[in-house]
Amino acid sequence: MPYATDVTDDRPRRGDRICGPSGPTRGTSGQVAVGTLVIFIALTLVAVATAAVLFDTAGILQSQASDTGDDTSSRLSDRLDVVATTGANITDREIKEVEVVLADSPEGSSVDLRNVTVQWLGPDIGTTLVHEDNAAAGQDTFSTVSYADPDGTFPLLTSTEDRYALRFEPGVVFGDSGLTEGDSVDLTLVTPSGATLPIRISVPQSLAGKDSVEL
Secondary structure: OOOOOOOOOOOOOOOOOOOOOOOOOHHHHHHHHHHHHHHHHHHHHHHHHHHHHHHHHHHHHHHHHHHHHHHHHHHHHOOEEEEEEEEEEEEOOEEEEEEEEEEEOOOOOOEEHHHOEEEEEOOOOEEEEEEOOOHHHOOOEEEEEEEEOOOOOOOEEOOOOOEEEEEEOHHHHHOOOOEEOOOEEEEEEEOOOOOEEEEEEEOOOOOOOOOEEEO
């Protein structure tokens, strides 16, 4: 009688529980979805906040650029041309009176010389001068003189044809002495808008026999 061969039957039987492949349960999937949603909301809020900051910064920069442009335009428009610088009223080889003759530049706008300030540096003093109708009225002042005023606007400089002078009296500024031979002075004219015009004044090495000189 032949031996019986054991055969294993792997087919499922009634009542057996069939287990599928392992994987996340329904509860775990829900937690993952909620976490993803939270991250998405957080990223959205960060993006919105960043955009708001960028827009605000752009607005500030645009405003600053506009202000700077206006200021630069104003400064460029206040251009003055120096026609001549002279020294006069020379006594004892000292210049008692200095004049800087100005004209409006072709690119410039009108400038009221009464509102111009002058920074005076040299030879041994530094000070800021302001306009007065009479420069001899006190220290730290200068006056204005008209030599050509076709439009009758003095002391408002409006044309390239205007010739107005800033008049300084060094004896008043220094206290009794004028500019002597070989002296030099640096002037800086400052308009109301802040535009500056540097001027160098140099006294000749000899003033003997001179009534007036170019500086």
